[in-house]
Amino acid sequence: MINIVVEQKVEITPHLLRLTMAGKGLAEFPADAKGGYIKLLFNTGKTSKPEMRTYTIRYIDRQNCTMEVDFVVHGDEGLASSWAQSCEIGSELEIRGPGPSKPLNQQADWYLLVGDLSSLPAISVNLEQLRQDAIGYVFILVDDESDIQAIDAPKGIKIDWLVINKKTKNRAELVMQAVAIKAWLEGECAVWLAGEFEMVKALKKYLRDDRQIKKQNAYYSSYWKQGLTEPDHKKEKQSL
Numbered sequence: 001m002i003n004i005v006v007e008q009k010v011e012i013t014p015h016l017l018r019l020t021m022a023g024k025g026l027a028e029f030p031a032d033a034k035g036g037y038i039k040l041l042f043n044t045g046k047t048s049k050p051e052m053r054t055y056t057i058r059y060i061d062r063q064n065c066t067m068e069v070d071f072v073v074h075g076d077e078g079l080a081s082s083w084a085q086s087c088e089i090g091s092e093l094e095i096r097g098p099g100p101s102k103p104l105n106q107q108a109d110w111y112l113l114v115g116d117l118s119s120l121p122a123i124s125v126n127l128e129q130l131r132q133d134a135i136g137y138v139f140i141l142v143d144d145e146s147d148i149q150a151i152d153a154p155k156g157i158k159i160d161w162l163v164i165n166k167k168t169k170n171r172a173e174l175v176m177q178a179v180a181i182k183a184w185l186e187g188e189c190a191v192w193l194a195g196e197f198e199m200v201k202a203l204k205k206y207l208r209d210d211r212q213i214k215k216q217n218a219y220y221s222s223y224w225k226q227g228l229t230e231p232d233h234k235k236e237k238q239s240l
């Protein structure tokens with residue numbers, strides 16, 4: 001368990017908030033902790049153990065014992081999201097971690113990365129670690145145009161932002177259509193897919209069954225599910 005304290009709070013876009021957190025224990029994190037995950041612990045008093053929420057390490061500076069974590073702002077019903085919005089410089093929290101990052105196969109011929117704001121931190125880390133001549137596509141779902149932002153990627157990686165407007169509320173449908181109309185490139189594709197449960201489920205099926213993506217070239221993870229808190233989602237994601 002590590003104690004951290006909030007040092008800085010920056011709004012990246014209206015629905016993405018970056019917190020810089022400091023804690024001596026971060027010095028013990030492994031060198032490749034960037035892109036890995038941590039568990040934030042919340043003592044709500046409603047359960048005997050603290051409630052946990054999972055977040056990605058966007059940056060870490062082990063020498064200065066700081067890390068940056070990006071929080072999706074999604075109303076006030078989420079423990080972690082609400083905490084991120086209301087915390088102040090000096091607010092404290094306990095965390096556990098880190099869990100390993102899921103890097104892409106560096107030998108693939110091309111790449112397909114798909115996600116939403118919750119997996120954007122991990123996608124950004126992956127893009128920063130790709131070789132400069134890498135080619136492929138990235139699709140990121142956002143609820144609002146105002147969340148579209150500049151991200152670093154190799155020149156040959158094309159980034160498409162998919163805005164969920166009132167007509168196209170179905171995340172899975174929107175992503176499936178966008179992926180399907182892109183020309184499928186030559187050679188072995190490495191896939192990285194994470195975000196809302198239904199979107200991940202639908203696209204995973206398409207990539208595995210129709211596109212025959214090999215298991216060793218694919219990472220699929222449900223990060224959250226509409227209408228479920230993280231503990232309930234955790235049970236359901238076993239079925240993915």
Ligand SMILES: Cc1cc2nc3c(=O)[nH]c(=O)nc-3n(C[C@H](O)[C@H](O)[C@H](O)COP(=O)(O)OP(=O)(O)OC[C@H]3O[C@@H](n4cnc5c(N)ncnc54)[C@H](O)[C@@H]3O)c2cc1C
Nearest residue numbers: 055056072074078079080081118224225226227228229230
């Ligand atoms: C490995 C991993 C890494 C992750 N990294 C990040 C990260 O870096 N940043 C990040 O923001 N999230 C990340 N997530 C997702 C995050 O853990 C979940 O979104 C979590 O449910 C947020 O907790 P909460 O307390 O805010 O909401 P909860 O109390 O869990 O849920 C309350 C309500 O909010 C809804 N909800 C939850 N998340 C979202 C969302 N993103 N958008 C809209 N509605 C939502 C739920 O469906 C539920 O109805 C990660 C998940 C995993 C598994």
